[in-house]
Amino acid sequence: MKALHAVLSIGLALGGVLPGALSPASAQIYRWTDERGEVRFSQGIQSVPPQFRGSAVMMGAPSAPAAPAPSTPGPAASSPAEGVARIPFTPGQPIVVSARINGGGNTQLILDTGAQGTLISPTALAALGISYRNAVRGSIKGVTGDANVLAVRIDSIEVEGARVGPLMVVSHDPGLGSGRDGLLGRDFLDNFIVTIDSAARVVTLTPKK
Numbered sequence: 338m339k340a341l342h343a344v345l346s347i348g349l350a351l352g353g354v355l356p357g358a359l360s361p362a363s364a365q366i367y368r369w370t371d372e373r374g375e376v377r378f379s380q381g382i383q384s385v386p387p388q389f390r391g392s393a394v395m396m397g398a399p400s401a402p403a404a405p406a407p408s409t410p411g412p413a414a415s416s417p418a419e420g421v422a423r424i425p426f427t428p429g430q431p432i433v434v435s436a437r438i439n440g441g442g443n444t445q446l447i448l449d450t451g452a453q454g455t456l457i458s459p460t461a462l463a464a465l466g467i468s469y470r471n472a473v474r475g476s477i478k479g480v481t482g483d484a485n486v487l488a489v490r491i492d493s494i495e496v497e498g499a500r501v502g503p504l505m506v507v508s509h510d511p512g513l514g515s516g517r518d519g520l521l522g523r524d525f526l527d528n529f530i531v532t533i534d535s536a537a538r539v540v541t542l543t544p545k546k
Contacts, residue, residue: 422499422542424448428535434521437495438465444518448540450531452522455494458510461518462489473505484509494525499542501525 371389385393426432432448444461472487486509493502504524511519529542 421544422497422529424497424540424542425538426533426540428538431517432533432540433517434496436521438467439492440495441465445516446519446521447513447517448526449520449522450526452520454524455491455504455506455520455522456509456511457506457519459508460510462508467491469508472508494521496521496525496542499529499544501528 370392371386382390382393424432424434433445434448435443436446437443438457442465444457444465446455446457467489469487469489472489475486475488486507488505488507491502491504491506493500494504494506495501501524506524509519513519526542529544532541532543534541
């Protein structure tokens with residue numbers, strides 16, 4: 338089968354996480370065909386040339402956040418509202434979350450509101466058994482220049498009961514150090530109101546209505 342040649346435009350910023358809710362953003366990946374008949378991929382509909390937007394097809398659009406499965410009834414207790422995730426963190430340090438992939442293994446990702454898309458290292462994806470069979474070739478632009486990458490489909494990403502999927506995530510090692518496998522970006526986070534409470538040392542992800 339002839340290899341699929343594509344351009345995947347994904348801007349990734351390794352910026353710090355800022356308190357407060359996220360602004361709405363187009364984090365979906367769109368597939369479109371240019372005037373020469375070549376298939377291309379772009380991050381967000383605004384990055385697709387105007388003349389091709391009408392035929393662009395959204396890929397891996399995040400579904401509505403899913404609430405955790407109901408637990409066995411027990412004594413009443415004070416707890417977060419259904420579907421709300423609470424993530425402890427240390428002020429002044431990157432917010433690292435344990436993300437469950439496809440309902441199976443976990444990977445450690447830095448919560449980053451500056452990253453448009455989620456990025457996971459190839460080593461972590463291999464350990465999770467993620468297939469590259471239908472991967473999309475492309476490139477990312479960062480502060481150190483361009484890098485060739487693959488984008489792979491993930492059925493779901495779950496953080497403390499907050500779940501989104503399917504998503505197209507970028508397979509790339511950003512060199513974040515030991516125990517940090519990548520970035521949890523806005524393709525996941527834009528489904529929630531993100532509140533960072535430094536006093537309580539907790540990040541809250543509240544599903545958007």
